[in-house]
Amino acid sequence: MLNSSTQKEPEAVLEQCSVNNGSAIPDVEDCSTGHVPHKGERELIVPDFNSMFKYMFNRELGNKRLEIYTFLNQLLRRGHLSEIVGFPVDDHIIDRHSCEIKGVSFWKISRTEFYADVEVELTLRSYRDTVHWSGYVICWCEFSDQFYLSAEELTSLQHRHDADMIQLSPFLVPYYTNRKMDEIAEDIWRNYDLTEALTEPKARNSVRLAEQMGLGILYLPVYEHKEVDSIVFFQDSMLLVGADRIERDEAGNRVIVKDDHGETRAIPANTIVINTNRIPKEYAAFAIFHECIHYEEHYLAYRLQALASNDIRIVKTKKVVVRDGEEYKDPVYFMEKQANRGAYGLMIPKTDTLCRIKEQCGKVVHHRNFGQRFETVGLALAAQLKMPHFRIRARMIQLGYLEAKGALNYVDRERIPAFAFDLDAWREEEHTFIVTPGNVHTLIENNEAFRKIMHSGKYVYADGHVVRNDPHFVITDCGISRMTEFALERVDDCCLRFVRLYIQKNVGTYVLGRMFMDTEYVKQTLFYLDDYINQQNLDEFDAKRKYIDDFPVDFKGAVDMLKKYNKTSYAKIAEALYMTDDMFGRTLSDPKKYRNEDFLTALCLYFKLPDWLSRLLFKRAHVILDEDEKRSAALLHILRAQSCDGIEAANNYLKQHGLMPLSW
Numbered sequence: 001m002l003n004s005s006t007q008k009e010p011e012a013v014l015e016q017c018s019v020n021n022g023s024a025i026p027d028v029e030d031c032s033t034g035h036v037p038h039k040g041e042r043e044l045i046v047p048d049f050n051s052m053f054k055y056m057f058n059r060e061l062g063n064k065r066l067e068i069y070t071f072l073n074q075l076l077r078r079g080h081l082s083e084i085v086g087f088p089v090d091d092h093i094i095d096r097h098s099c100e101i102k103g104v105s106f107w108k109i110s111r112t113e114f115y116a117d118v119e120v121e122l123t124l125r126s127y128r129d130t131v132h133w134s135g136y137v138i139c140w141c142e143f144s145d146q147f148y149l150s151a152e153e154l155t156s157l158q159h160r161h162d163a164d165m166i167q168l169s170p171f172l173v174p175y176y177t178n179r180k181m182d183e184i185a186e187d188i189w190r191n192y193d194l195t196e197a198l199t200e201p202k203a204r205n206s207v208r209l210a211e212q213m214g215l216g217i218l219y220l221p222v223y224e225h226k227e228v229d230s231i232v233f234f235q236d237s238m239l240l241v242g243a244d245r246i247e248r249d250e251a252g253n254r255v256i257v258k259d260d261h262g263e264t265r266a267i268p269a270n271t272i273v274i275n276t277n278r279i280p281k282e283y284a285a286f287a288i289f290h291e292c293i294h295y296e297e298h299y300l301a302y303r304l305q306a307l308a309s310n311d312i313r314i315v316k317t318k319k320v321v322v323r324d325g326e327e328y329k330d331p332v333y334f335m336e337k338q339a340n341r342g343a344y345g346l347m348i349p350k351t352d353t354l355c356r357i358k359e360q361c362g363k364v365v366h367h368r369n370f371g372q373r374f375e376t377v378g379l380a381l382a383a384q385l386k387m388p389h390f391r392i393r394a395r396m397i398q399l400g401y402l403e404a405k406g407a408l409n410y411v412d413r414e415r416i417p418a419f420a421f422d423l424d425a426w427r428e429e430e431h432t433f434i435v436t437p438g439n440v441h442t443l444i445e446n447n448e449a450f451r452k453i454m455h456s457g458k459y460v461y462a463d464g465h466v467v468r469n470d471p472h473f474v475i476t477d478c479g480i481s482r483m484t485e486f487a488l489e490r491v492d493d494c495c496l497r498f499v500r501l502y503i504q505k506n507v508g509t510y511v512l513g514r515m516f517m518d519t520e521y522v523k524q525t526l527f528y529l530d531d532y533i534n535q536q537n538l539d540e541f542d543a544k545r546k547y548i549d550d551f552p553v554d555f556k557g558a559v560d561m562l563k564k565y566n567k568t569s570y571a572k573i574a575e576a577l578y579m580t581d582d583m584f585g586r587t588l589s590d591p592k593k594y595r596n597e598d599f600l601t602a603l604c605l606y607f608k609l610p611d612w613l614s615r616l617l618f619k620r621a622h623v624i625l626d627e628d629e630k631r632s633a634a635l636l637h638i639l640r641a642q643s644c645d646g647i648e649a650a651n652n653y654l655k656q657h658g659l660m661p662l663s664w
Contacts, residue, residue, distance in 0.1 A: 025511055026429040027394040027405075031178050031341050032630075034169070034334025035656060037502035037510050041323045044504055047332045048318040049305055051170040053104050056116065056149070064149045068101070068118060068137055069094055071151035084154050085133045090125040098123045102134075106168035107160050111299050113142045114168060116149070117158055143303035171331035172300040173338075178398070181338055185345025188296060199352050201385045206288035209346065213292060215270050219284070222275040223262035226313050227506055229278045230287040232295050233271045235308040241265050244277050267309075270295075286343050286391075293342035298335045310335075312507045325649065327656040332508030341398070348385065348395045356381055357396060369489045371406025371418035378408045389415075402427065406491070409464060411436050416464040417488055424615050425492035427627075428641050430502070430512065433495045434464045439515050450517045459496060463488075466496040468541060492612075493541055497521055520644045524610045528565055544612075551616055556588045558620040562607050576606050576647075577664070587664075595623050599664035601635050605647050611640045631659045 036044060055062045072094040075081040082089045091098060102119040109115060118137040123130060138153040160167065166174050176184065189197045192212040197203040210217055215232070222228060223242035231239075242262035249255050267273060272291045274284045294302075294310050302310050312332060322328045360377040367373035378392045385392070389408040396404035405426055406419040411434065419433075426433065435443075440461050443450045453459055460469045462481035467473050473487035473494045487494050496517060503513035525544070526533070532543035552558045563573065574584035577599075587593040594600070600621055604614040618625070625632040634657055638650045651661040 025340065025509075027397045028178070028429060029337040029340065031176050031181050031338045033657065034173065034329045034331055034337075036322060036328045036330050036333060038322050038328075039324065039501060041321060042504075043319060043321050044328070045317050045507060046320055046328065046330050047312075047507060048316045049171050049331050052106055052116070052168075052172055052304055053170060055147075055304060056104065056118075057101060062147050062149075064139075065096070065101070067149055067151055068120070068139075069096070069099060071137060072099060072120075072122075072154065075154060081154070084135070084156075085122070085124065085131075087124075087126045087131060090127070094122070105158075105160070106170070106172060108166040108168055108174055108300075109140075111296060112144055113140065114172065114300060115139065115160070115165075116141050117160065143300055147303075168300070169329075169331065169334065171334075172304050173331050173334045174297060176297075176338055178341055181341040182345045182350040184297070185293070185342050186349050186351060188292070188342075188346065189349070198349050204347060204349075206285045206292070206346070209292055210272060210288055213295060215272055215292070215295060216268060217272045217274065217284075217288065218267065219274045219276050219281050220265065221277040222273065224313070225275050225277055227278065227509075228311065228313060229275055230284075230291050231273045231275070231309050231311045232291040233267045233269060233273065233309040234295075234299060234302065235269045237267045237269075237308045239265050239267050239273065286347060289343035289346040290339045292346065293339040294335065297338060297342070301331060301335060315507055317507055325652045330508060333510060336508045344391075344395055344398060348387065348391065350399060353381075353395060354399060356384065357399070357401065368485055369406070369418065369420035370403040371420045371488070373407075374401060374404040375407035375418040378404065409434055411464040412438075417483065419465075419483070419488040419491045421490065421492040422612070424611060424640075425497070428637065430499050430641065431518070432498050432500060432515075433491050435461075435466060435498060435515065436464070437461065439498075440466065443515065443517060447517055449519055449522075453496070453517075465491060468494040468539070470494075470539060470541070472541070493544065521610050524608050524644065525612075528610070528613060531565075548616065551620070553620065555591075555594055555617075555620045558617055559588055559603070562609075562617070566607055573603075573606060577602050591622075595621055596664045597623055597625060597632065597635060598662040601639060601650065602647055602662055602664065604639055604643065605645075605650060608644045609639075611643060614639045614643065630657075634659055 036046070038044070050058075050061065056064045072081065075084065076089060076091065076094055081094075100121045100123070102121055104119065105117045107115040107117065116139040118139060120135060120137055122133045122135070124133060125131075133156075135154055135156040136158055137151050138155060140150045140152055142148045166176070168174055186198055188209070189195060192209060194203065194209060194212060197205075197209075207217060220239065220241045221243040222231070223240040223244075240262040241264075244256050247255050247257050272288055272295075274281065274287055279287055291310075298310065305315070307314070315332065320328060357377060360380045361373070363380075364373045364376050367376065374396060378389060378396060381387070381396075382389055382392045389410075393404055393408040396407075402423050403420065406421060408418075409416050416434070421433065425431075440454070444454055445451075454466075458469055459466050460474055460481050461467075462474050463483045465483065467481075467483055467487060471484075473484055474481050475484055476482075483491075498515050499518045500512040500515050502510045505511045526540070529540060529543040529547055532538045532546050533540065536543070536546070538546060550561075552561055563569070570584055571581050574581050577584065579587070587599065600618055600623055604617060609617065625636050627633050627636060631654075634654055638653055642649055642653065647662060654661050
């Protein structure tokens with residue numbers, strides 16, 4: 001498969017399985033941040049990396065403090081310093097007493113070069129007075145055979161953002177959005193004279209790209225690999241290799257059996273090693289693309305740590321305890337997310353793929369539901385691009401077609417019927433409506449609330465879902481329960497939603513693992529539907545429809561209805577929202593005031609609205625949150641995933657992501 005003319009990733013049965021089986025990397029990861037995903041108090045093993053600031057100014061590392069002082073003294077002797085700061089400088093020397101280094105920001109120039117804008121505060125003498133002046137020493141930096149720094153300019157202003165430059169993190173990881181990573185992937189094909197790959201699937205050859213980038217590829221069994229799929233080597237190195245195999249013990253558990261000893265192999269610089277203990281050669285395309293992204297975008301980050309490769313097995317680590325509401329940044333996780341997204345961008349380029357999706361959507365004239373529509377589209381793309389279903393499904397979702405979450409899903413290696421759902425009910429990666437029989441069995445054993453629901457007979461398992469046991473939604477044929485077409489059109493209305501918690505799989509790798517019933521979602525939904533269910537004798541599905549129909553069309557009336565259900569008062573709501581009674585009353589009656597996304601979010605959090613109801617309240621206020629705007633997207637996440645956690649938790653989340661807290 002890995003030849004110079006064609007390449008595909010085989011559609012192996014094992015690779016078709018949905019991410020809902022076992023632990024798996026989410027389809028869409030946020031490439032713009034390295035925040036560790038966690039809930040509650042967790043002990044994690046994280047990389048113990050040095051920041052570039054520490055490297056530049058720590059005497060035991062690269063210490064370049066003297067270069068900064070030397071540059072400033074050159075300006076002083078030539079008279080340029082007085083011109084720059086705007087007053088005569090009487091000092092004879094600039095040293096640590098007169099120059100305080102306040103911080104540094106880093107900006108990418110190329111694969112090996114970057115700018116370091118060193119923020120300084122100079123304490124200078126002028127006419128017998130002491131004057132404080134703040135500015136930036138602009139330094140050109142490079143990591144090649146060693147680290148080089150050249151101070152080039154002293155200025156009072158920074159223009160990096162205006163120049164559309166890419167900022168680097170303190171660990172020299174570039175800040176990229178998901179959209180930007182897709183653009184970078186397409187630029188890589190162009191920059192290495194493989195433009196044909198942007199429109200021709202047969203030209204998307206990972207081996208050919210690696211060759212153009214000056215990278216060799218070796219297929220070796222990595223000894224004691226600790227689930228490492230591939231490694232890119234920046235310098236000549238040694239690697240211990242040795243085969244292993246997976247067997248089953250008497251209890252049926254997977255056991256890795258290794259050779260008695262490994263063999264040391266020399267690995268030349270600029271080489272990608274594919275670990276054949278983990279990935280057969282014919283399935284290596286994605287891993288090669290992944291390492292190409294690391295080589296192109298993350299060389300600086302690894303060289304900063306004096307690493308000759310991105311082999312996470314040799315990364316120095318430490319244990320940290322991260323508590324609820326706290327944040328921790330993992331630079332390896334940051335880079336892994338970017339490499340995964342970039343690999344998809346190389347394998348299935350955005351521009352061409354969007355055109356193909358739109359073309360195939362136009363051909364699907366008849367479909368039972370939107371999930372079935374995108375299943376048809378996905379099957380056509382899989383055939384065109386010679387890609388496994390799970391890659392196509394993930395890429396459609398990444399490119400904004402959330403409807404594809406209802407398509408090409410596998411449970412226990414069998415494809416389940418395609419289905420549709422309200423898009424706002426399933427935007428979070430942690431949420432899912434799909435469960436395996438094994439998931440159900442485990443939840444019945446370990447979750448009392450779920451056990452009661454299943455034993456009550458109100459829900460049954462069918463087609464990968466836990467479905468409301470009603471003839472509208474489920475039919476039984478030969479003892480096997482199947483979802484009706486009516487149910488498949490609206491799984492969020494008739495199926496239980498589940499939450500999967502992130503767990504740490506390895507250093508820099510966090511996957512969706514343990515599954516729980518979304519108890520809070522169920523509890524709050526039933527809270528608001530209680531009167532319809534108990535007094536009007538409606539089932540949950542009809543009660544929800546009736547509640548939505550009865551929900552007042554004017555905003556004040558909607559708040560009044562929610563107030564009544566919660567048996568609260570305007571005074572109590574106003575107090576919780578840090579407002580006076582009069583101010584709160586005026587806000588409810590004035591569209592200019594209540595059409596404030598922060599006020600609406602706080603109101604939803606006060607009432608602990610499930611996401612379907614918070615969406616309804618926003619509609620009554622005629623406010624739409626923009627998913628593409630960073631802060632609005634954060635508010636949407638809070639409303640979907642933290643609706644019962646309160647205003648303080650929401651502000652903690654916003655703070656962790658560098659966003660302004662709620663204000664109204």
